[in-house]
Amino acid sequence: MSHSKTYDLIVVGAGISGLSFAYQVAKTGKQVLILEADDRIGGCLNTHYHDKNDFWLEMGAHTFYATYANLNALIKSCGLESDIEPRAKIGMKVFTDRHEKIMSRVSKWELFRSVPHLFFSKRDGKTVKEYFGKIVGKNNYDKVFNRMFSAVIVQNADNFSSEYFLKRRKTKSKEHPKSFILKKGMQSFIERLAASENIEVITQQNVTSVKNEKQVSVTTESGEIFTARDIAFACSPQKVAALLSEILPKLSKRLNEFPTQNIISRATVLPKEKINFEPVSFVIPLQGSCFSMVTRDVLPHKESRGFAFHFEDGKISKEKQEQFMAELLQLEQLEVSDTVEAKHQLPLISLGHKERIQDLEKYAEEAGIYLTGNYFNGLSLEDCVERSVKEFSRYQKNA
Known part of the structure; x- marks a missing residue:
């Protein structure tokens, strides 16, 4: 079905990169449509809201920092500064066959x-x-x-x-805690961006083809056709490469040079009395396919504690993942069998990155399209927003 409305901008992807770009464009009065293939928005910002006792837990990104100048400006613009909560100052541990001091x-x-x-x-x-x-x-x-x-x-x-990696940032806000979270989780920030005036978000719309002639025409897997004056891509480099392979082959080829890592994040929420170790912010296993365990201990809850484990996808089964979770939590296997799963995809930024990015920017400028995502400046939330700010500046000049 072809929709009669023509938008000023279509954004493919509703993660932090796509939403931050769309938000800035929408603030100028432009009509923006965001198409998201998943059934939820946020990408790697993924808050799990437990169905009991008003508890939540981050399944992906988990911390904002005072050095995140561009992102913090969005938090302020969205009216969420009153929801800022400093992270409790608790330590990290490593794990071998037991929890040990970080060094x-x-x-x-x-x-x-x-x-x-x-x-x-x-x-x-x-x-x-x-x-x-x-x-x-x-x-x-x-x-x-x-x-x-x-x-x-x-x-x-x-x-x-x-x-x-571990980029040094010269910007540091004196108005914000050194590191912080939001009272209702990172998803509340994403939802606030998406609810802004002039933004329409449609989930479960997997874009399958793009035409860019006098205007942009986008077709989705469900047969829907949307049109706009401009288009921005804020999804994985492989997805963008596939969509642009016929109309922009040079750009598509360059995008395919960004390898990605698939991550399985598995979380569990448990009564406080079941956990026998002291509060900890992270636990880093020194072996196996689990990259880290991230906790909700930085914002204590009166009844529950929550733990998110990040595994390399495809390495071990769900049962083995839960067995490892039980071992690290010092529990019996059955006590963590009811886990919640999320899937994420991250790019590997390898040597030669600057040259690849220069080519992407050149080809995108020539084609009159916009690109943002976590494969440009780095993987942090600020890197994503910083890239979207740069593309918004280019959008304004072209407009």
């Missing part, structure tokens, strides 16, 4: 000998393993820091470009 397996002597490399080593053209392996020591990196760094980006960190 317990690090050789202090090797670290002492290696740290001077920090002052004269450059990140340019190096992987995380090449750069940080010298700074912390090869054995320390292989045994501990690889797992710590992999937990940050939820994928093996070895071949990740060091230039885009």
Whole structure:
């Protein structure tokens, strides 16, 4: 079915990148349609709302920071600053066959000998393993820091470009806590963006083809046809590549050079009395296919504690995942059998990233389309919003 309304802009993808771009365009009075293939919006911002006792738990991204200037401006614009809650200052642990202090397996002597490399080593053209392996020591990196760094980006960190890892930000708001969350979870931020004036969101609309002639025409799997003056893509690079393979082959080929990692996030919510270890923000396993366990302990609840585990997809079965969860939580297997699952996809930012991005920007400019996502500036929420701000600036100039 072809819809009669022509929008100013269609955005494909309703994650933080797509929604932040759409929100800025809609604020100028433009009519924006967002098409999302999934049955929910938010992408890697995924809050699980427990059906008991008003408890929630983050299944994906879990923290905002005072250094996130662009994202914090959106929080303020949305009127959500009153919902900001500082994260409780609690520690992290590593896990072998038990919970241990974060630096317990690090050789202090090797670290002492290696740290001077920090002052004269450059990140340019190096992987995380090449750069940080010298700074912390090869054995320390292989045994501990690889797992710590992999937990940050939820994928093996070895071949990740060091230039885009743990980026230093000069901006830091004095109005916000150093790290914080929202009273009702990150999903409340996503919902607020989506509910803005001039934005229409339709879920379960998987885009299957795009035509870009005098105006943009988008067809979805259900047979719906939507039209707009402009289009922005805010989904995985492989999805965009597939949609543009016929009309923009050079851009499509470049997009296919971004490998991705599929993640299974599995969570459980348990009564506080069942957990025997003290509050902890993260637990990083030093072995196996689980990248990390992230908790809700940073915002204590009177009755429950929640835990989200992030696994590499396809490595072990659901049963094995739950068995590992029980082991790390020091519980019997049956006590975590009722788990909640979410699927996420993250890009691996490898060497040569700057050159690939330069080509993408050139081809997108020539074609008159807009691209945003977590495969441009980095994986953090601020990286995503920063990219959307840049594309919005270009949209304004073209408009």
